[in-house]
Amino acid sequence: MKVDTAYPKIEKLKSKKRITQLFVEGKTLTVFPIKLIYLNTENQEGLIQAGVTVPKKNFKSAVKRNHIKRLLRESYRLNKASVFNNTEGNFAFLFLYLGKETLPFELVERKMKQLLNKFNSTEGSIG
RNA sequence: AUAGCAGGCCACCUUAUCGCCGUGUGCCGAACUCGUUUCGGCAUCUAUUGAGUUUUGCUUCAAGGUUUAAUAGAUUCUGAAUCAAGUUCAGAACAAGGAGGAAAGUCCGGACACCAUAGUGCAGUAUAGCGGGUAACGCCCGUCCGCCGUGAGGUGAGGACAAGUGCAACAGAAAGCAAGUACAGUUCGGCUGUAGUGAAACCAGGUAAACUCUAUACGGUGAAACGUCAUGUAAAUCAGUGUUUAAGGGCUGCACGCUCAAGCUGAAGGGUAGGCGGUUAGAGCUUUUGGGUAACCAAUAGCCUAGAUAAAUGAUAAGGUUCUUCUGAUUUUAUUCAGAGGUUACAGAAUCCGGCUUAUGGCCUGCUUUUUUU
RNA sequence: CGGGAUGUAGCGCAGUCCGGUAGCGCACUCGGCUGGGGGUCGAGUGGUCGCAGGUUCAAAUCCUGUCAUCCCGA
Numbered sequence: 001m002k003v004d005t006a007y008p009k010i011e012k013l014k015s016k017k018r019i020t021q022l023f024v025e026g027k028t029l030t031v032f033p034i035k036l037i038y039l040n041t042e043n044q045e046g047l048i049q050a051g052v053t054v055p056k057k058n059f060k061s062a063v064k065r066n067h068i069k070r071l072l073r074e075s076y077r078l079n080k081a082s083v084f085n086n087t088e089g090n091f092a093f094l095f096l097y098l099g100k101e102t103l104p105f106e107l108v109e110r111k112m113k114q115l116l117n118k119f120n121s122t123e124g125s126i127g
Numbered sequence: 128a129u130a131g132c133a134g135g136c137c138a139c140c141u142u143a144u145c146g147c148c149g150u151g152u153g154c155c156g157a158a159c160u161c162g163u164u165u166c167g168g169c170a171u172c173u174a175u176u177g178a179g180u181u182u183u184g185c186u187u188c189a190a191g192g193u194u195u196a197a198u199a200g201a202u203u204c205u206g207a208a209u210c211a212a213g214u215u216c217a218g219a220a221c222a223a224g225g226a227g228g229a230a231a232g233u234c235c236g237g238a239c240a241c242c243a244u245a246g247u248g249c250a251g252u253a254u255a256g257c258g259g260g261u262a263a264c265g266c267c268c269g270u271c272c273g274c275c276g277u278g279a280g281g282u283g284a285g286g287a288c289a290a291g292u293g294c295a296a297c298a299g300a301a302a303g304c305a306a307g308u309a310c311a312g313u314u315c316g317g318c319u320g321u322a323g324u325g326a327a328a329c330c331a332g333g334u335a336a337a338c339u340c341u342a343u344a345c346g347g348u349g350a351a352a353c354g355u356c357a358u359g360u361a362a363a364u365c366a367g368u369g370u371u372u373a374a375g376g377g378c379u380g381c382a383c384g385c386u387c388a389a390g391c392u393g394a395a396g397g398g399u400a401g402g403c404g405g406u407u408a409g410a411g412c413u414u415u416u417g418g419g420u421a422a423c424c425a426a427u428a429g430c431c432u433a434g435a436u437a438a439a440u441g442a443u444a445a446g447g448u449u450c451u452u453c454u455g456a457u458u459u460u461a462u463u464c465a466g467a468g469g470u471u472a473c474a475g476a477a478u479c480c481g482g483c484u485u486a487u488g489g490c491c492u493g494c495u496u497u498u499u500u501u
Numbered sequence: 502c503g504g505g506a507u508g509u510a511g512c513g514c515a516g517u518c519c520g521g522u523a524g525c526g527c528a529c530u531c532g533g534c535u536g537g538g539g540g541u542c543g544a545g546u547g548g549u550c551g552c553a554g555g556u557u558c559a560a561a562u563c564c565u566g567u568c569a570u571c572c573c574g575a
Binding site for chain 1: 148231438441443473
């Protein structure tokens with residue numbers, strides 16, 4: 001299977017309603033410092049939408065917040081193929097950054113891989 | 128060389144691999160180096176300019192709509208919607224672009240939108256030598272005066288206490304309808320001068336960043352304004368009818384003024400979540416010339432320069448650049464060289480402009496003080 | 502994006518409107534009462550009034566700027 005590393009606009013989680021729904025009903029997986037909130041959605045087909053959040057409380061500087069969001073987005077983009085290949089169905093993802101200090105990309109990517117593997121082992125067998 | 132003052136400029140760079148965002152990519156004919164080429168014609172769209180016509184206001188004139196002419200720029204492929212073209216949506220390829228000097232704080236001033244065409248009075252707020260700049264300002268420029276600095280320079284809410292009211296700790300006889308110490312002089316009624324306290328003492332006292340007065344300016348609410356599309360069951364909305372006692376509502380606190388109401392008939396709509404417009408061509412940027420001491424203004428030529436919305440402008444690798452830590456060598460010290468590691472200062476557009484303030488890395492220019500030499 | 506509030510002793514607050522002494526409670530230190538603790542009584546220590554500038558003879562208080570924290574509105 002071809003490894004698709006693109007992250008176009010459709011795959012971004014944008015609906016405000018969907019996000020609040022995630023916080024209320026979603027299940028969570030944590031590999032510190034990243035926390036994944038996910039939910040199985042029925043509306044659209046063959047699509048996994050993902051979003052990224054860094055709380056303002058931990059990072060006051062907008063530059064640092066943007067930087068961490070970019071790192072999370074990049075690591076998800078490079079490793080999302082494993083999720084696409086192992087599961088079927090529609091999911092909404094939201095990645096929360098719980099740490100209070102910035103980390104280099106190498107570490108963030110390693111944690112992201114661990115997190116996605118964890119997701120595959122819990123949800124992949126069902127789907 | 129040292130310490131300092133003022134002004135200006137830049138905002139890490141290069142290559143490779145993966146990504147993100149919005150913008151653009153007609154028809155016919157001819158030519159050749161046959162291509163995502165060049166040239167010419169036609170059509171459409173956009174922008175600018177000129178002309179005609181029309182609407183509104185306040186005359187010259189200004190703003191908007193529409194028609195036409197000129198100039199400039201753009202018009203690829205695939206799939207879907209559609210009778211077709213055009214157009215719209217999605218994707219691919221290509222092309223040219225993609226954070227700041229403060230984008231920040233939100234402290235002032237505007238543009239723009241709605242509320243009556245934005246009105247009247249009071250209240251309230253702000254400003255305050257004089258002159259100028261500007262769309263406007265509490266900003267900027269020039270200048271007088273005061274204060275600070277040896278100086279280059281910096282800084283100042285700098286009108287009025289000869290309208291009224293208030294306030295003045297301690298000290299002092301006395302801090303304001305008054306009362307009165309000591310000494311000296313004397314025309315011995317009283318008056319004049321000096322002393323002492325204090326920031327300030329018979330003088331039209333001091334104090335207005337005390338109330339206040341004078342002059343000037345300011346209507347309110349903010350892109351969550353506002354318009355529009357889809358969904359569509361109430362209050363409210365719009366149109367017609369109705370016309371009174373007017374409570375009350377209508378986006379400033381109060382008063383005036385304007386306007387609306389209840390009921391009936393008809394129309395079409397709300398909450399919530401969302402799409403599109405507003406939304407990026409503008410008091411725009413750069414060059415040259417002229418006017419002005421300057422801020423700035425005028426003319427000319429060129430340019431198009433981010434538009435995201437859980438929020439794009441990035442990540443990784445290598446090399447250089449900047450800074451810094453450690454080790455070794457050299458040198459009287461400063462420093463220089465080599466190796467290793469860490470780093471790229473402050474900081475992220477959110478309707479848009481003009482300022483102010485704050486954060487911060489580096490470079491350059493001019494000037495001043497002190498010391499040394501000539 | 503818009504609106505508002507608060508910074509005073511180790512902690513929680515007065516004082517700010519209307520300018521001249523910085524105070525209250527808890528805590529802390531010392532001493533008394535008790536055999537000791539607790540409790541109580543008395544005395545004492547401790548504050549750049551967030552920071553910077555200005556007005557004033559004099560500023561926690563008036564004015565301007567700025568920093569930090571917290572809250573509210575969609």
